[in-house]
Amino acid sequence: VSLCVVCPVCVCVQCVCDCIQCVCVERVWLCVSCVCIQCVSSVCGACVVVCVSSVCGACVVVCVSSVCGACVVVCVSSVCGACAVVVCALVYLSMTVCSPAYRYSVEHGGEYTMKPGLRKYACDLTLDPNTVNRLLSLSEENRKVTRRTEEQPFPDHPDRFENCRQVLCREGLIGRCYWEVERSGSGAVIGVTYKGISRRGECEDSLIGSNDKSWSLDCSDNSYTAWHNNNYTIIDVPSSSNRVGVYLDWPAGTLSFYRVSSDTLDHLITFYTTFTEPLYPGFRVCYCSSASLCQTQHDISL
Structure with missing residues (x-):
């Protein structure tokens, strides 16, 4: 978790590990090597850093705060059951993606970023x-x-x-x-x-x-x-x-x-x-x- 830092100026998350393999997922920066992640939603301050790489190395969690619907949960693991909470969290997300708070949290394209395709x-x-x-x-x-x-x-x-x-x-x-x-x-x-x-x-x-x-x-x-x-x-x-x-x-x-x-x-x-x-x-x-x-x-x- 300490490998990720938040820039106090632009409020973006930067990975400072040596892998230099970071990708942007909506408003979240994910390091694909150390599997640490930070939610930088400006909607609420209830989001936390969670790293579960010690469990299986394939799970990524961003908090599903009850304060807003701006946070998401992603599980890409097929080898462990450590992300059972994901099922409930995705149900929670499905009920909140239409809220104004969520729309402000997604990047270019607003609510359209939940739809398939490039436009x-x-x-x-x-x-x-x-x-x-x-x-x-x-x-x-x-x-x-x-x-x-x-x-x-x-x-x-x-x-x-x-x-x-x-x-x-x-x-x-x-x-x-x-x-x-x-x-x-x-x-x-x-x-x-x-x-x-x-x-x-x-x-x-x-x-x-x-x-x-x-x-x-x-x-x-x-x-x-x-x-x-x-x-x-x-x-x-x-x-x-x-x-x-x-x-x-x-x-x-x-x-x-x-x-x-x-x-x-x-x-x-x-x-x-x-x-x-x-x-x-x-x-x-x-x-x-x-x-x-x-x-x-x-x-x-x-």
């Missing part, structure tokens, strides 16, 4: 006018970018892409986030990058997906190509839809791309890494093309 993690993104290349224009309240043949009168800014036809979103993302992009025309590149990507060059330092600071999916009418650090993977899937879904699980170090059609998601590729900074969604737009951030609904099937 429950939908995030609201806007394109940053200070980053957009002058051969691009923004519209629809900075949610759509379109390639132009004439330069647009954007003022000088150190964050602006001078040569690459790209734009980034304002929001730097950590945690779990999902968004969708609708493209039209000959093609577009959809990706994420650290803020430190070069804004001046024309080569690998600036192109999203061509350096170690960024990851991308190149979408055309006939194919998809995934890029990172100037290495690419051709995805042998027909590009039958113009909509792409992106799911970022920052703590787990995964970035996944999906083809979106009707109410289903078809997995295209997942990048696995360790992210070290917030990630900014970004786009590169081909000739006679555009890309739009979509309003996502909180229902979808995998």
Whole structure:
């Protein structure tokens, strides 16, 4: 238990053991090696740290305080009966998940995080006018970018892409986030990058997906190509839809791309890494093309 500490500034729990294998479960940080856990619900102060690794090494308990319904119990053990209380606790949880206290305790997406699928993690993104290349224009309240043949009168800014036809979103993302992009025309590149990507060059330092600071999916009418650090993977899937879904699980170090059609998601590729900074969604737009951030609904099937 002592291996987990609470940050007094951001009220997040950090694991300080040597395993460096922590994942975020709602508002709980779980160390998958020492199996210690802490509930950091801001709803009540009645939550305690519980570690049952000495029983079987597979049980994880977070208190089910009668003060609020913000705490959950999870048992992943198949080897011991030490978590018999879980059955009762889950019944308790099922009666409280609709309470206002519970809704405030879940992370991005509110009460939708109890539902299956990815759209429950939908995030609201806007394109940053200070980053957009002058051969691009923004519209629809900075949610759509379109390639132009004439330069647009954007003022000088150190964050602006001078040569690459790209734009980034304002929001730097950590945690779990999902968004969708609708493209039209000959093609577009959809990706994420650290803020430190070069804004001046024309080569690998600036192109999203061509350096170690960024990851991308190149979408055309006939194919998809995934890029990172100037290495690419051709995805042998027909590009039958113009909509792409992106799911970022920052703590787990995964970035996944999906083809979106009707109410289903078809997995295209997942990048696995360790992210070290917030990630900014970004786009590169081909000739006679555009890309739009979509309003996502909180229902979808995998």
